[in-house]
Amino acid sequence: MPLSIHPRKENMDAQIATNPVNPTVGSLFAGIGGFDLGFEQVGFRTEWQVEIADIPRAVLADHFPHAKQFTDVRTCLPELWHTDVIIGGFPCQDVSMAGKRRGLAGERTGLFFDALNIVSALKPRWLVLENVPGLLNSNDGRDFQTVVQSLAQCGYVGYWRVLDASYFGVPTARRRVFLVAGLGEQPPIEFMADAGAVCSVAGKGGAGRQKPHRTLLAGIAPSGIDRAGSDIVVVPGGRREMVERGRTVTDDGLCKGLDAANFATARAAGNAVCPPVARWIAEKLMATFQPLQTAA
Secondary structure, three states, X not given: OOOOOOOOHHHHHHHHHOOOOOOEEEEEOOOOOHHHHHHHHHOOEEEEEEOOOHHHHHHHHHHOOOOEEEOXXXXXXXXXXXXXXXXXXXXXXXXXXXXXXXXXHOOOHHHHHHHHHHHHHHOOOEEEEEEOOHHHHHHHHHHHXXXXXXXXXXXXXXXXXXXXXXXXXXOEOOEEEEEEEEEOOOOOHHHOOOOOOHHHOOOOOOOOOOOOEOOOOOOOOOOEEEHHHOOEEEOOOOOOOEOOOOOOEOOOOOEXXXXXXXXXXXHHHHHOOOHHHXXXXXXXXXXXXXXXXXXX
């Protein structure tokens, strides 16, 4: 695959294989596995992943050979099994400020209810959901209220907050809503309590620090070079008309350039949950399994 997002993945696989008591994860709307990677870096083991798009599913098969891949959240429930945690960034197109905002009634964001059926049937101990901040005010807040009430009817209680990837060492100002809920138990309070003031966390500003970019494709002008995307070369006519160029691979395997040939791959990367954010959440949840691991 042209995209490699998992440096040192072999070492992680070896660590997981030698520890049979790793808490397990099931991943819905898995994309290329950014959510999953963050959890595995802490010690969770991904059991299964559900992703409908071909390119992301190929990336998953390459980097998560120990996980079983499934295609459609609407039909895969009979083949899934219980895991300790279910994670998922359900589609945002119908709640995004850039869309028509049909909300949970939309065809894509409405897949939340299919995910809810899976959660209700499998009853994981913890559930972690991700979406764009537009979910909070979609249909005057009624959609988010529906999400919370639906989870409560399944026995889940928890917290939500907006996290910005730029405060986790990622050079992009990517704000996303994360909802962490437990089956009859509150998540660790550390999910809501920061260790220090926001200004003390690595992120925006500071001498010699580059301002974070909104997305990989942000700021593309009619012509010129977009520094947000590692020298993405564009031509008049819009962001989809990329200049053909040779692909240069950095040490971590990411393509430096974006052209017509790897646009779909780059878009998949742009839609992924940032692993450092996922890892921060996973660390909080892993602590709840420590007594079980000690006893084992």
